[in-house]
Amino acid sequence: MEPLFLVAGIVTLAAVIVDIIWTTLWVDGGSGPLSGRLTTTVWRLLRRIRRNDSRALSLAGPLILVLTLAMWIALLWIGWTLLFAGGTVALVSVHTGEPADWSGYLYYVAYTMFTNGNGDYTPTSPTWEIASSFTTATGMAFVTLGVSYVLSVLGSVAEKRAFASDVTGLGERSEAFVRASWNENAGEANEPFRGLELPLESMATQLSLLAEQHKSYPILHYYHSESGDEASALAVPILDEALTLYRHGVPADEQVEPTLVETARASTDSYLETLDAAFIEPADEVPPKPDLERLREEGIPTVSDAEFGDELEDLSERRRKLLGIVRADAWEWPPVGDEDDVTR
Numbered sequence: 001m002e003p004l005f006l007v008a009g010i011v012t013l014a015a016v017i018v019d020i021i022w023t024t025l026w027v028d029g030g031s032g033p034l035s036g037r038l039t040t041t042v043w044r045l046l047r048r049i050r051r052n053d054s055r056a057l058s059l060a061g062p063l064i065l066v067l068t069l070a071m072w073i074a075l076l077w078i079g080w081t082l083l084f085a086g087g088t089v090a091l092v093s094v095h096t097g098e099p100a101d102w103s104g105y106l107y108y109v110a111y112t113m114f115t116n117g118n119g120d121y122t123p124t125s126p127t128w129e130i131a132s133s134f135t136t137a138t139g140m141a142f143v144t145l146g147v148s149y150v151l152s153v154l155g156s157v158a159e160k161r162a163f164a165s166d167v168t169g170l171g172e173r174s175e176a177f178v179r180a181s182w183n184e185n186a187g188e189a190n191e192p193f194r195g196l197e198l199p200l201e202s203m204a205t206q207l208s209l210l211a212e213q214h215k216s217y218p219i220l221h222y223y224h225s226e227s228g229d230e231a232s233a234l235a236v237p238i239l240d241e242a243l244t245l246y247r248h249g250v251p252a253d254e255q256v257e258p259t260l261v262e263t264a265r266a267s268t269d270s271y272l273e274t275l276d277a278a279f280i281e282p283a284d285e286v287p288p289k290p291d292l293e294r295l296r297e298e299g300i301p302t303v304s305d306a307e308f309g310d311e312l313e314d315l316s317e318r319r320r321k322l323l324g325i326v327r328a329d330a331w332e333w334p335p336v337g338d339e340d341d342v343t344r
Contacts, residue, residue: 002085002086003086004086005082005083005085005086006082006083006086006087007086008082008086009078009079009080009081009082009083009084009085009086010079010083012075012078012079012082013075013076013079013080013083013138015033015034015075016034016071016072016075016076016079017138017142018032018033019032019033019034019035019072020032020072020142020145020146021145023035023068023149024145024146024148024149025145027212027215027216028215030215030218030274030277030278031218031219031277034071034075035068035071035072036218036277036279038064038067038068038071039064039068039218039219039222039278040278040279042060042063042064042067042222043060043064043222046059046060046063047330051330052330052331054224054225054226054227054330055226057224057226057330058224058225058226060222060223060224061157061219061220061222061223061224064219064222065150065153065219068219069146069150072142072146073143073146076113076138076139076142077106077109077110077113080109080112080113080131080135080138081102081105081106081109083131084100084105084108084109084128084131085102085105087127087128089124090105090123090124090125090128090131091104091105091108091121091122091123091124091128092121092122092124093120093121094119094120094121094122095120100121104121107120107121108120108121109135112132112135112136112139113135113136113138113139114139114143149217152216152217153217153219153220153223156210156213156216156217156220157220157223159206159209159210159213160210160213160220160223160232161225161230161232162206163203163206163207163210163232163235164225164229164230164231164232164234164235165229165230166199166202166203166206166235167203167235167236167238167239168228168229168230168234168235168238169229170199171238171242172228172229172234172238173238173294174237174238174239174241174242174244174245174290175245175290175291175294175295176294177238177239177242178242178245178246178249178295178300179294179295179298179300181193181195181196181199182298182299182300183195184298184299192254192300193246193256196256196260197257197260200256200260200261200264201260201263201264203239203264203267204263204264204266204267205267207236207239207264207267207268207270207271208266208267208270210232210271211267211270211271211273211274212270214271214274214277214278215273215274215277218274218277218278221233221274221275221278221280221328221329222278224329224330228331231329231331233325233326233328233329233331234326234329234331236268236271236322236325237287237322237323237325237326237333239264239268240265240268240318240322241290241319241322243261243264243265243268244290244311244312244315245290245292245295246261247261247265248303248308248311248312249290249292249295249302249303249308250295250300250301250302250303251301251302251303254300254301272318272321272322275321275324275325278328280324280325280328281324282317282320282321282323282324283320283321283323283324283327284320285320285323286312286316286319286320286323287319287320287322287323287326287333288333289308289309289312292305292308
């Protein structure tokens with residue numbers, strides 16, 4: 001018996017099983033300890049190599065997903081191999097009766113994990129027969145969990161990009177978003193942002209769902225979109241800054257229904273709570289504030305710059321988190337560049 005191999009096998013199996021269950025089944029747990037570190041390591045490595053190359057970074061999500069599955073399978077394989085190698089003649093060849101060597105252990109574990117075996121090796125005792133049954137069970141169960149996880153992540157990626165498209169469709173800057181919803185012919189109805197209710201409610205619902213998906217699948221933070229129009233890391237700050245303009249940038253008698261704004265803001269709060277699971281930190285500085293002059297050019301009444309600046313002081317921490325999201329996804333803060341462009 002080789003106690004060192006036996007202990008190493010048990011520890012490896014325990015670690016990978018905990019990581020798989022943590023990542024795929026624990027909704028509020030985020031990524032497991034192993035897969036979480038793999039995810040951030042691969043992303044940071046790609047950022048270092050390719051910097052802000054959106055085409056290259058768009059491969060990060062699929063690459064991380066494939067590597068995560070490969071890591072789980074490899075660790076299960078290694079763990080069971082070490083476990084069998086730690087026993088006293090756990091396996092023998094049915095043809096020669098000789099004890100299995102390392103290649104035999106690797107071979108036996110591989111076909112036992114993915115099939116029911118082909119009879120080249122056989123366990124030498126009931127204990128190792130039971131271990132073989134568990135090898136098959138873990139292979140079938142956890143490979144199935146892994147495939148289900150992949151399908152769930154891919155579905156969430158599509159919803160994430162749909163949300164981003166809805167937001168940027170109204171404006172690729174917060175000021176453009178507000179201008180697009182301005183009803184200059186409100187007249188006596190005194191509803192300058194009439195018609196905004198339905199799209200804003202829809203976006204808030206989408207963002208709430210997106211936040212829950214990011215809690216379940218932190219890997220979504222690393223599914224980088226090649227186009228800024230489909231990047232939720234830009235869409236969330238654009239939407240939240242637009243909400244800030246609705247709430248603090250225009251006079252009280254011209255504002256959107258406060259309940260509607262706060263409901264949408266709560267969706268952003270839920271999204272911001274997912275950042276810790278993806279190891280995304282707030283930026284060190286506060287981003288540039290929205291430009292009220294862009295609204296005034298369209299005839300939209302605004303508060304004074306000084307009053308708006310005072311209100312933004314209370315939102316500094318929130319806006320630093322938004323900037324952290326933008327930079328973590330290799331973009332620049334939306335109010336940079338031409339009138340309605342989002343630049344990398």
